[in-house]
Amino acid sequence: MLPVQPGSYIIGEFLEDWNNIKNNQCYILLTLNDGIVYKRLENEINRQQRLLLKSDNTEYKPYYLSVDEVIEVWQAKGIVSFDVPHERALNDLNNQRLMQMMDEMRAEIKVNTHNRFEKLEYRTEEDFLQHLHLNGEDTSLSEKTQYIEVFPKSILNRVTSPDIGKSWSMNPYQGCEHGCTYCYARNSHEYWGYSAGSDFERKILVKKTAPYLLEKAFQKASWQPEPIMLSGNTDCYQPIEKERKITREILKVFEKYRHPVGIITKNALIQRDIDILKRLNERNLIHVSISITTLDEKIRRVMEPRTATVKRRLQTIELLAQNGIPVNVMFAPVIPGLTSHEAMAIAEASSKAGAIAMNYTMVRLNGRIAIIFMDWVKKNFPDRYEKIKHGIEEAHGGNLNDSQFGRRMKGEGKFTEQVQQSIALAKKKFFADKTYPEYNCDDFLRIPKGQFSLGL
Ligand code: SF4
Known part of the structure; x- marks a missing residue:
């Protein structure tokens, strides 16, 4: 043979x-x-x-x-x-x-x-x-992206992780065209019958009934208002949102019911909804986190290929802040040996733009993400491969993956301590005099069953 x-x-x-x-x-x-x-x-x-x-x-x-x-x-x-x-x-x-x-x-x-x-x-x-x-x-991948409509029975997911506290999350889409190499949400695509690799980026499941399902949940007599995160496993402002406007319709439901909502995004499209965000903010119903993982545009372009540029993200913080909306900058995930030295610079740039808080998570590579991410490092930063690998392993008890509450998000070990120290310093220098407002859970409006406002 x-x-x-x-x-x-x-x-x-x-x-x-x-x-x-x-x-x-x-x-x-x-x-x-x-x-x-x-x-x-x-x-x-x-x-x-x-x-x-x-x-x-x-x-x-x-x-x-x-x-x-x-x-x-x-x-x-x-x-x-x-x-x-x-x-x-x-x-x-x-x-x-x-x-x-x-x-x-x-x-x-x-x-x-x-x-x-x-x-x-x-x-x-x-x-x-x-x-x-x-x-x-x-x-090119973008022309190949498929949008597949799905019709789940409910839209809210209970979050009980000790890392995050008790809350809710909802995903108007599954999969994310932004395609961040490290994205922990990739594994979730397997439960929908798709791969965590390129399927996650180009087979996007669209839940057009999400606003209706949210309103249905709010109409239950037993509903207790608690902050709901947009999103858990996707970015609610990924490119298709420009056309489908599902997130915008969801925000209208939050506004109608005076319900608290948090948004985390890497896309400047959130600027489109500034009108609703402003009204939500009048009642302390909105928190926004903009993720900035690096200020190095060359790294951003290959690591988070279809997200907003660093410049656009800083402009987005600026616009939100000018409109009084509280913005937290998420230095997340921190990649040891690649972006871990950037805490101070990111804090400075985002606080200048108007952010009033900063948080971080350490990268962890659970399930298929370890293969995808380390393959990406090998191709894009071969000279830093060992350093990055050892840095991640050190942060997670010798493994690339980590499921242990507490450590899985924040990391441990000497390297992590250095990162934590630089973040603590950055926070002290740029955010010490700023206070992040609490969500308002007291203004929730109970509207009788059956009074839906959305034409679907
Ligand atoms: S923007 Fe968020 S959800 Fe989308 S690929 Fe990147 S990390 Fe994942």
Whole structure:
């Protein structure tokens, strides 16, 4: 058997139980230190807790890999090659189907992790993208974004995390076209049947009945007003909001019922709703957080590709502050070794713009995010890869992920202490004389059942 041609695509089936690895069969391994490798395997897990990896290319010698080094195993099920021998053969392959497959794969330019609930997955490689570019194909993601309407029964999620306190959150959308590489919400897309990778950014679920569902919740006799966060797993001002205006309609419901609401966003589109925000603020019903993770536009562009620029975010803080709306700047998440030195500069710039408070969270890479984020670091900041990895691990008890309340958001260890000290200093210098107002939960208007104001 000949080795696989460069540029080929290997179709794999996720293997849950590694005891089922068959000798001399081909597998794709996702490994801790070597990334993705495609090899024939000899299964020595039972006896030695290791695998023997063999290449069909005799130039490469077999070698052993401990199971501790292995993250995922996929059994190779087929190979698609684009090394087409001549035009006649291309026709035989069914031209149309081939073009369709190219189209599907072209969209997968980011690492698209496997959805645990699906069996088969396509993986793509950079050389395929180069092939497309050379042939004048467009590989941009934005034109490929799909908006899918979904109709949930309810819209409010109870938040009981000790890190955040007791509150509510709601998501007018699922997935986020902003595409921040570190986004913890990526994992949530798997529950909707999509991947945490590029699906999270280009298959956006739209909940157009969200305002109606919110109003329905407020009309329950048992409803007790508590701040509701927009949003938990998405950015309510991501690009599609400009056209769909679901968040704007939601804000009208908050205004009508005089109910407190918090917004966190990385998009300047919030400026559009300044009229409603001002009215909400007259009754202390609104808190706004603008996330600024870095002042370095070069980092921002690759780390949070479709968010507002740093300049636009600072302008947004300025406009909100000029209109009296309390703005908190979220230095979140802090990336050790990449953005962790920026606390003072971000505090200064945002306080000059009018922010009156600052908070932070430490990056944590739960589930599929570890693969997506570390792959991104490797490609964009290869010289800082080790520093960033060790910094994150140190903040989370030696792991990239962290589910322990308290530590998972704020981190621990020497590095974290340094970051915390610089944030404390920054707060003292720029925000010490400022007070963030409390939410007003006392003006809630009870409106009789059935009096909906929104035409859907
Ligand atoms: S803006 Fe927020 S929700 Fe959207 S991708 Fe970035 S971190 Fe995730």
